[in-house]
Amino acid sequence: GENVEQHPSTLSVQEGDSAVIKCTYSDSASNYFPWYKQELGKRPQLIIDIRSNVGEKKDQRIAVTLNKTAKHFSLHITETQPEDSAVYFCAAGLSSGGSYIPTFGRGTSLIVHP
Amino acid sequence: SAVISQKPSRDICQRGTSLTIQCQVDSQVTMMFWYRQQPGQSLTLIATANQGSEATYESGFVIDKFPISRPNLTFSTLTVSNMSPEDSSIYLCSVEGVAETNTGELFFGEGSRLTVL
Numbered sequence: 001g002e003n004v005e006q007h008p009s010t011l012s013v014q015e016g017d018s019a020v021i022k023c024t025y026s027d028s029a030s031n032y033f034p035w036y037k038q039e040l041g042k043r044p045q046l047i048i049d050i051r052s053n054v055g056e057k058k059d060q061r062i063a064v065t066l067n068k069t070a071k072h073f074s075l076h077i078t079e080t081q082p083e084d085s086a087v088y089f090c091a092a093g094l095s096s097g098g099s100y101i102p103t104f105g106r107g108t109s110l111i112v113h114p
Numbered sequence: 115s116a117v118i119s120q121k122p123s124r125d126i127c128q129r130g131t132s133l134t135i136q137c138q139v140d141s142q143v144t145m146m147f148w149y150r151q152q153p154g155q156s157l158t159l160i161a162t163a164n165q166g167s168e169a170t171y172e173s174g175f176v177i178d179k180f181p182i183s184r185p186n187l188t189f190s191t192l193t194v195s196n197m198s199p200e201d202s203s204i205y206l207c208s209v210e211g212v213a214e215t216n217t218g219e220l221f222f223g224e225g226s227r228l229t230v231l
Contacts, residue, residue, distance in 0.1 A: 043222040100218035
């Protein structure tokens with residue numbers, strides 16, 4: 001089955017700095033790579049995703065890059081703000097038109113200091 | 115999108131007892147997923163629940179410990195049986211996006227935080 005590794009486990013930055021979280025996956029068949037944000041005491045929510053036919057996707061301050069050859073993908077947050085503080089989970093899996101059951105990384109706790 | 119209501123939101127339970135968690139979705143979905151999130155840990159899939167058939171359990175999870183019901187396309191329950199302190203965790207119900215073209219996005223309930231004494 002799929003195995004997803006996520007690093008770092010904790011990331012502390014100053015407000016305005018950039019933050020990068022990296023994930024690697026093992027199954028070359030995986031084709032959908034979402035990122036979820038979970039604020040303290042809240043449910044996880046999708047913030048951005050990328051499919052294997054795209055190398056990069058951007059949405060305002062967040063972007064995701066995918067390297068299929070190396071089987072890794074990264075989340076980039078620019079101009080971080082205190083409200084970006086949360087746990088971020090990457091996931092990987094095969095989306096084939098039926099249901100998608102991803103494997104999640106262990107999560108990265110991002111702390112943005114004002 | 116999908117709106118998911120889950121209850122209870124939290125409970126404190128005694129060792130050896132069982133607790134049933136309910137999950138209600140505002141639209142009909144084929145599959146519902148139950149996840150466990152232990153403190154500071156990732157999301158681990160317990161089982162996938164299809165309406166009208168037995169749930170499919172992931173490695174390390176068994177039906178006797180986590181029986182699941184799926185009586186219709188909008189509702190499911192997860193029971194945590196014969197609880198021990200190791201079962202203290204957040205349990206999350208989840209569904210895939212219900213748009214005409216499934217995107218793969220998962221929607222989660224707010225979770226049920228169980229503490230077993």
